[in-house]
Amino acid sequence: MTTEGKDRFKKRVFSRPKSLVDVKTHFCPGCHHGIAHRIVAETIDHFGLREKTIGVACVGCSVFLYDYIDVDVAEAPHGRAPAVATGVKRAQPDKFVFTYQGDGDLAAIGTSEVIHAANRGENITVIFVNNTTYGMTGGQMAPTTMLGQKTSTSPYGRDFRKDGYPIKMAELLAPLEGTAYSARVATSTPAQIRKAREAVKKAFDMQLKEMGFSIVEFLSTCPTNWGMKPVEAQKRVLGEMSEYFPLGVYKERKQADFV
Amino acid sequence: MSLATAAAHRVLMKGNEAICVGAIAAGCRYYYGYPITPQNDIPEYMSAHLPPIGGTFLQAESEVATINFILGTSASGKRVMTSSSGPGISLMQEGLSYMAGSELPAVIVNISRSGPGLGGIAPSQGDYFQAVKCGGHGGYRMPVLAPHSVQEMYSLTMLAFDLADKYRNPAMILGDAIVGQMKEPFEATPYVPAVSPEKPWALTGCEGRPRQHVKSLYLKDNAIEVHNWKLHRKYLRMQEEEVRFEDYRLDGAKIAIVAFGTAARVSKTAIQWARKEGIAAGMLRPVTLFPFPAAQVDAVARLADVVLVIEMNTGQMLEDVKISTTFHDKIRFLGKPCAMPTPEEIHREIRKLAGRAA
Amino acid sequence: MAATGRIEIDFERCKACELCVPACPKSCIEIGVKINLQGYAAAVFARPEDCTGCAICAEACPDVCIEVWR
Numbered sequence: 001m002t003t004e005g006k007d008r009f010k011k012r013v014f015s016r017p018k019s020l021v022d023v024k025t026h027f028c029p030g031c032h033h034g035i036a037h038r039i040v041a042e043t044i045d046h047f048g049l050r051e052k053t054i055g056v057a058c059v060g061c062s063v064f065l066y067d068y069i070d071v072d073v074a075e076a077p078h079g080r081a082p083a084v085a086t087g088v089k090r091a092q093p094d095k096f097v098f099t100y101q102g103d104g105d106l107a108a109i110g111t112s113e114v115i116h117a118a119n120r121g122e123n124i125t126v127i128f129v130n131n132t133t134y135g136m137t138g139g140q141m142a143p144t145t146m147l148g149q150k151t152s153t154s155p156y157g158r159d160f161r162k163d164g165y166p167i168k169m170a171e172l173l174a175p176l177e178g179t180a181y182s183a184r185v186a187t188s189t190p191a192q193i194r195k196a197r198e199a200v201k202k203a204f205d206m207q208l209k210e211m212g213f214s215i216v217e218f219l220s221t222c223p224t225n226w227g228m229k230p231v232e233a234q235k236r237v238l239g240e241m242s243e244y245f246p247l248g249v250y251k252e253r254k255q256a257d258f259v
Numbered sequence: 260m261s262l263a264t265a266a267a268h269r270v271l272m273k274g275n276e277a278i279c280v281g282a283i284a285a286g287c288r289y290y291y292g293y294p295i296t297p298q299n300d301i302p303e304y305m306s307a308h309l310p311p312i313g314g315t316f317l318q319a320e321s322e323v324a325t326i327n328f329i330l331g332t333s334a335s336g337k338r339v340m341t342s343s344s345g346p347g348i349s350l351m352q353e354g355l356s357y358m359a360g361s362e363l364p365a366v367i368v369n370i371s372r373s374g375p376g377l378g379g380i381a382p383s384q385g386d387y388f389q390a391v392k393c394g395g396h397g398g399y400r401m402p403v404l405a406p407h408s409v410q411e412m413y414s415l416t417m418l419a420f421d422l423a424d425k426y427r428n429p430a431m432i433l434g435d436a437i438v439g440q441m442k443e444p445f446e447a448t449p450y451v452p453a454v455s456p457e458k459p460w461a462l463t464g465c466e467g468r469p470r471q472h473v474k475s476l477y478l479k480d481n482a483i484e485v486h487n488w489k490l491h492r493k494y495l496r497m498q499e500e501e502v503r504f505e506d507y508r509l510d511g512a513k514i515a516i517v518a519f520g521t522a523a524r525v526s527k528t529a530i531q532w533a534r535k536e537g538i539a540a541g542m543l544r545p546v547t548l549f550p551f552p553a554a555q556v557d558a559v560a561r562l563a564d565v566v567l568v569i570e571m572n573t574g575q576m577l578e579d580v581k582i583s584t585t586f587h588d589k590i591r592f593l594g595k596p597c598a599m600p601t602p603e604e605i606h607r608e609i610r611k612l613a614g615r616a617a
Numbered sequence: 618m619a620a621t622g623r624i625e626i627d628f629e630r631c632k633a634c635e636l637c638v639p640a641c642p643k644s645c646i647e648i649g650v651k652i653n654l655q656g657y658a659a660a661v662f663a664r665p666e667d668c669t670g671c672a673i674c675a676e677a678c679p680d681v682c683i684e685v686w687r
Contacts (some may be wrong), residue, residue: 034678051464080330088334091289101363
């Protein structure tokens with residue numbers, strides 16, 4: 001650790017956000033959960049929401065949300081976070097409620113819950129981390145696993161005749177009337193990280209303005225289960241993943257449709 | 260039927276509706292549910308009666324979603340209820356296990372129909388195992404209350420909210436299609452809170468305090484073992500403090516029926532007929548199926564010649580009766596799965612056991 | 618070129634994922650040789666003289682190991 005120039009450069013321009021707990025994370029080296037968590041914490045700080053936020057954690061590598069973000073957190077069963085978040089938001093409409101889910105959680109077992117929460121226009125924000133695999137359990141095939149991708153339960157590569165195509169959740173949720181904001185971002189370049197933060201800010205703003213359901217899908221890496229080094233894994237996001245799962249804003253409500 | 264009217268008079272209502280009146284009297288302002296026969300009166304009543312008093316009703320897309328709405332609202336520190344029937348309660352098992360592990364209160368109503376599977380809409384007591392032994396994973400218990408009258412549908416619902424909050428645990432009302440659908444007059448007695456409404460553990464936003472969480476995951480060291488013993492001690496306290504039962508004409512009874520819910524209700528008529536003919540029949544009616552009145556069953560078995568277990572299933576509470584006493588040779592069983600036994604059938608059985616001519 | 622900023626990398630927190638290395642537009646960061654307590658050869662601020670304090674390395678780091686000053 002260098003201390004050169006300590007006297008010259010006094011203005012700190014980057015540090016840990018206040019809402020991000022100062023602990024080592026269990027995430028693998030290069031896992032984008034770290035970046036997504038930081039962006040969520042930065043946005044909570046930006047809007048001054050920490051003391052009125054209730055997060056809903058799910059099952060997967062993201063299960064330890066309550067150790068990393070300094071807010072009240074409820075643990076939901078696998079996939080059920082949007083339903084638990086509905087229960088929290090309906091009971092406490094003045095609080096800020098978000099979920100943080102992986103692709104197995106949101107696009108497999110929890111598809112019904114997220115679609116219906118979006119359809120009802122629940123004023124919650126869903127942070128959806130898509131790394132095309134079930135990370136925590138050792139890299140099994142996920143609904144977002146790409147064609148040809150070898151995983152521990154698709155050892156011959158995903159075949160659309162057997163398992164269908166990967167599912168595009170940001171697009172699927174956008175047409176629902178209740179969806180106020182649906183966007184897909186990535187965090188594999190500095191510019192993407194900045195854009196991701198803007199999207200999360202937009203999503204949070206939708207909830208604060210009671211415009212309806214908001215979701216930001218993060219294309220992320222899973223270096224360990226992809227069998228790639230982190231820098232290589234980012235290239236996969238920038239290449240084949242971004243081609244199939246295009247980045248962009250799929251829905252952005254301009255004004256509230258109700259009240 | 261307005262609540263103001265209900266509070267002032269004896270009310271004539273369906274059992275299902277009486278549950279709703281009891282819930283609202285106990286301060287429940289959140290109800291989530293999904294349609295299933297034979298309990299649709301409950302979501303329908305709540306959908307009409309909660310909004311005018313500032314309550315929240317939400318019809319969920321499934322019972323899976325329902326129990327998770329319940330989890331979120333309970334974690335927010337509010338009294339909340341849902342209702343369903345067997346197949347829907349099956350879908351809720353995951354959520355109930357999570358709520359038991361996370362120590363979250365709620366009232367869960369099962370208006371039992373026939374099973375297994377789609378079964379039918381005839382009444383049954385086939386969900387005893389699911390309710391009492393707890394159908395979700397991991398090993399937990401819930402207080403289970405078994406009403407046998409519309410009055411009890413009202414009063415036991417209020418008690419269920421208190422038990423749920425006292426123990427920070429889901430509590431269940433185990434009814435059936437008969438007691439749910441029948442209409443009887445009942446007294447809408449005022450609710451007297453038995454527990455403090457304070458819930459410092461609730462997730463209300465961490466203003467002025469450190470962050471809290473509601474979870475059931477314990478990975479470090481032996482924390483999960485410690486947690487299981489903690490939950491177990493809670494269930495032991497329930498067994499010590501919350502047993503409730505009815506002694507129905509057990510004085511000098513040589514034939515002692517053990518039955519709950521509608522089976523018990525019908526048995527009362529048969530016992531009255533039997534007593535008129537000089538047969539010393541009576542009944543121990545568990546009101547709490549968990550905690551089970553084991554000591555009372557043993558005491559009755561000691562004194563009676565015959566213990567006749569009557570259930571609308573093929574023998575579930577029967578096992579708990581056997582566990583409660585060593586007098587197994589005295590135990591007889593009359594089962595009527597997926598149908599209501601008639602007073603005539605029960606009376607005939609009592610007479611047979613009493614050695615009377617057919 | 619004179620530096621217009623500086624960073625500090627938390628040696629023990631780093632997992633050597635190497636994402637900061639190509640992220641830095643001035644190639645100021647390298648993977649080091651010393652191993653930290655987690656078992657990783659942590660990243661080091663190898664060329665402080667070229668640092669502009671742009672903070673791109675800090676943005677890229679998933680473990681919030683880097684603080685930046687200008």
